[in-house]
Amino acid sequence: MKYLFLPVALASLLLGTSICRGQSGASLDLWKSGTPPFSLIYNGKPSADFLPSWQKTQSPVTPSEGGETHHFIYSDPSTKLTISVDVRTYTDFPAVDWVLHFTNNGAADSPILENIQPLDWPFPAPSGRILVSHARGSNANVHDFEPIEKAVGPGQTYSIGSRDGRSSDTNTLPFFNLQSGAQGLIGAIGWTGDWAASFHNDKTAKTLSLTAGMQATHFLLHPGETVRTPRIVLLNWHGDIIDAQNLWRRLMVAHYSPKDPQGKNIKLPICLGTWGTELISAKLELIKKFRDFHIPVDVYWVDAGWYGNESPKPGKTVDNNVLWYRNRGSWWPNKISYPDGLKPLGDAVHAANMRFLLWIEPEEADPDTTLRADHPDWFFMPPNCNNPGTALVNMGDPAVRKGITDLVSKIISGTGIDWYRQDFNVAPNRSWHAADSPDRVGISEIKYITGLYQFWDDLRTLHPSLQIDNCASGGRRLDVETASRSVPLWRSDYECNPFDPAGGQAETAGLAPWLPLNAGCMGGVVNGTPDEGPGLIYALRSSYSSAFDFNATFPFETMKPLCDEFHEIRPYFLGDFYPLTHYKPAADLTATVAWQFDRPGQKSGLVVVLRRQQAPGSTTPLELRAIDPSARYNVEIRTGWEKAPIKSMSGKDLAQLHVDIPDKPGSALVFYNQR
Numbered sequence: 001m002k003y004l005f006l007p008v009a010l011a012s013l014l015l016g017t018s019i020c021r022g023q024s025g026a027s028l029d030l031w032k033s034g035t036p037p038f039s040l041i042y043n044g045k046p047s048a049d050f051l052p053s054w055q056k057t058q059s060p061v062t063p064s065e066g067g068e069t070h071h072f073i074y075s076d077p078s079t080k081l082t083i084s085v086d087v088r089t090y091t092d093f094p095a096v097d098w099v100l101h102f103t104n105n106g107a108a109d110s111p112i113l114e115n116i117q118p119l120d121w122p123f124p125a126p127s128g129r130i131l132v133s134h135a136r137g138s139n140a141n142v143h144d145f146e147p148i149e150k151a152v153g154p155g156q157t158y159s160i161g162s163r164d165g166r167s168s169d170t171n172t173l174p175f176f177n178l179q180s181g182a183q184g185l186i187g188a189i190g191w192t193g194d195w196a197a198s199f200h201n202d203k204t205a206k207t208l209s210l211t212a213g214m215q216a217t218h219f220l221l222h223p224g225e226t227v228r229t230p231r232i233v234l235l236n237w238h239g240d241i242i243d244a245q246n247l248w249r250r251l252m253v254a255h256y257s258p259k260d261p262q263g264k265n266i267k268l269p270i271c272l273g274t275w276g277t278e279l280i281s282a283k284l285e286l287i288k289k290f291r292d293f294h295i296p297v298d299v300y301w302v303d304a305g306w307y308g309n310e311s312p313k314p315g316k317t318v319d320n321n322v323l324w325y326r327n328r329g330s331w332w333p334n335k336i337s338y339p340d341g342l343k344p345l346g347d348a349v350h351a352a353n354m355r356f357l358l359w360i361e362p363e364e365a366d367p368d369t370t371l372r373a374d375h376p377d378w379f380f381m382p383p384n385c386n387n388p389g390t391a392l393v394n395m396g397d398p399a400v401r402k403g404i405t406d407l408v409s410k411i412i413s414g415t416g417i418d419w420y421r422q423d424f425n426v427a428p429n430r431s432w433h434a435a436d437s438p439d440r441v442g443i444s445e446i447k448y449i450t451g452l453y454q455f456w457d458d459l460r461t462l463h464p465s466l467q468i469d470n471c472a473s474g475g476r477r478l479d480v481e482t483a484s485r486s487v488p489l490w491r492s493d494y495e496c497n498p499f500d501p502a503g504g505q506a507e508t509a510g511l512a513p514w515l516p517l518n519a520g521c522m523g524g525v526v527n528g529t530p531d532e533g534p535g536l537i538y539a540l541r542s543s544y545s546s547a548f549d550f551n552a553t554f555p556f557e558t559m560k561p562l563c564d565e566f567h568e569i570r571p572y573f574l575g576d577f578y579p580l581t582h583y584k585p586a587a588d589l590t591a592t593v594a595w596q597f598d599r600p601g602q603k604s605g606l607v608v609v610l611r612r613q614q615a616p617g618s619t620t621p622l623e624l625r626a627i628d629p630s631a632r633y634n635v636e637i638r639t640g641w642e643k644a645p646i647k648s649m650s651g652k653d654l655a656q657l658h659v660d661i662p663d664k665p666g667s668a669l670v671f672y673n674q675r
Contacts, residue, residue: 036072037121038100038229039211042081043111050076066090066255080106081113081221093251095235099190101228104221112439114218118229119187119197122207127181130201130208132158133241134176135510137168138475140493142503142586145475145510148172154203161196161215165429165445168478175514177245178208183238186248187212190231190480193449194429218441227446233480242625245513246576253516253574256484261464265574268517268547269298269355269419270566271489276306276324276359280338284348286552291352293556296563299419300349301357301489301549306338307331308369325387325425329365329372331407346416355418357469357489360411362404363393363452364426371407378403380431380444392431395455396447405458412463420459421469421489424477456485478515489519489547497524497553501542501665502586505593505610508545509584512577512595519547532558534663537640541667542610546573561641569669572606575599578625580607589614592661598626607670611661619660627655628674636671639663648675 039047051074059071067090074083081104088097100118104110130152138144152158160172167174167189174189176197189195189212197212213230221227235251237244253265260266272290274283283302290297308327333341342358349356365371365379367389372379378400379391394400412420432444460466470477470486474493491511494503499522511518520543532555540550540562548566552559575597584591592615598605609620627633629651637659638644649672659668 036074036085038085038098038116038118039120040116040217041112041114042076043079064088066092079110080104081110090251090255092254093235093247094237095233095251097231097233099228099231101226102221103226104223107223109223110221112218112220116217116229117211117213119189119210119212119232119234122202122205122209123178123180123185124206125180125201125208126206128154128201128203128206129180130199131179132176132199133179134160135173135514137162137170137172137478138473138492138494139170140474140496142494142500142506144492144494144503145173145507146585147510147513147583152199152201152208154201157198157200159196159198162194164427165194165432166424166427166472166476167192167195167482169427169473169476173511173514174479177241177248178210179241180208183236184241184244186235186237186244188231188233188480189213190233191449192452192477192479192482193432193445195230214442214445216441218439219436219443220439227443228450231481242578246578249513249516249577252480252483252514256480257517258467258485258487266467266487267298268487268519268570269489270296270547270563270570271299271301271357271519271549272297272354273301273303273521273523273549273551276302276304277310277334277337279336280340280345283345287348287352287354289556290354290559293560295560296567297354299357300352300354301359301419301421302342302345303359303421304361304423306333306342306358308334310334326366327369328361328390329369331360331362331371331411342415350416356416357419357421358411358415358417359421359423359471360408361423361425362408363395363422363424363428364390365393366390375400375403380435384430384434387426390426392426392428394448395451396444397451401451401455405455405462409459409462412459412466418465419467419469419489421471422486424472453481453485460485475511475518483515483517487517487519487547488515489549490521491518491545492521495521495523495543499524499539499543500586501539501610502584502589502591502612504543506584506586508543509579509593509595512545516574516577517546519549520545521549522553523549523551524553534640534666538610538663538665538667541608541669544569544573544608546570565641565669569606572597572599572604575605576626580622580624588612591615592617592620594620594622594659596624596626600626603674605672607657607659607668607672609659609661609668609670611664611666613665615664618662618664619658622657622659624655624657627651627672629655632675633672634675636669638669638671639666 055075057073062069070087072085084101086099132150132152134148136143136146150158163169163171174195176187178185194215196215200209202209235248258266305324308330310327346356378393380394383391435444468486469489470482471490475488475491492507504520522543578596580594580596584593589612592611594609596607631651633649633654635647635649636644661668
């Protein structure tokens, strides 16, 4: 694929004239004197009218990971409002990233700022027709992450946005790809609250007008007050749209993924999930069994229900008590399940050479819990969440945030947590809206989301080796800001019991082009207890992704070959992603689906082929990508757990591969390595 360092028009707009790949500097005159790619209305006037008269300054360029950051300040000499812009460029990608900050440096409240659009820019559309590609968000249903394409013709407008205060809840992921002929632009809105984006095809100017920002902004700023906008990330591409998505995946892995203390990409885990209400005696017995059988699980996972004073309900035992949601806010180990606390469990996990993951939901609390009783002033009141009686913690208040940080940090230290799993099962925007006065619309949300980022950053500072699992009802807070700090180890609540293998396949196909780091999950049995054999292997492989979660609902003897195989194939999932078949919804049981993960640096790759239970024909023809037709390859086609003989194939034959899967449902893994 051909591409420049920045979109040609965007380079002209943001950084001056000619820029080529590998250069990080050029004229920035247009940021100083031209029309910047953002807009707002201030004191009743559009920014295009007043910004030219404001004072403009540029601070010294500072180095940043993979490039450098340019700093611009626009200052109103009258009201003393300043707009600070941090524009990040890269030496290794044709991408640009920016965030705006507004500060009232005056002695009085500022005039109203409204309709703030951190992205407001005309994208060239010479072909006249624009194809907008994006994907659904998560709503715990069969359509989670389903690809969406919308053709926007001349004079038409297409809009997308979030729902209920979580960035990827139901409607759409906050990512998009705009294609005009053989060129395009991939964009992301980095905001974990409510956002909106609009694309208008201006047939006269042959441009697509892009706007993106929060859904509602209409506020004044108090003296000394600073707020930020959503982050905007844009990547230019020319050529093939699938290659473009792979360029985006590489950018996400390189610059928008959590790192270890040495600054390297983290290795995503294979996790064994357990319910929090289960007795510790059963947990210790399971850990010992995994250790004795040398099953290479990376993370032992304790989910919701481990806290508070909940006792078994009539006809129930503690280990199947489902009222996990009644004690959020009483954050101590349940004395029935954990008479000596969680520390013995954490010690056993580490002794078994695993890491410990614990579920906490610190952003809200239920009635009659300790947090509500001890700190009633920490919450938005009255409760306005979608869950009756549940109150939202005011993460935008620095003192409250520090209290929550101290609470969670103490649990991490006292229990030995390696992975902190943060869930979020409420719709926060109702509380934000109720808290805002008419002249402060959007402020509660801005401070809350900014506080959330600070909370995670502070935890990572206090615990440098800590990793964060971002759940939020399963995949409802997926954006570039959360992706930079966390990984969704549970990407959709549709994965819950009973597990739908075709649903897991559809999730991988829809999410992989946008978010390389995510976990497939087998959250329960498949149409009853699965047996040993091709059907079970098919079900497990249906959720293979860059990380993988399972629980002990299938035969124990299968767990070691499963874990061994996943450790073998895990590196491939960070490679380039090529869908080899069209997206097939989970309801289509007649489909065979396949995708390829290619590692160009290693000249190797993996093809996953999954034949659903009603798919006709055992042989599937595939057209592989990124294969050198003049080279020879070592190829293994594996249908069961056992490794298959290695065959030598020409690149020409490998590129036109036929895979035979006799069982339905059934699966095959194809490994290839250039000789």
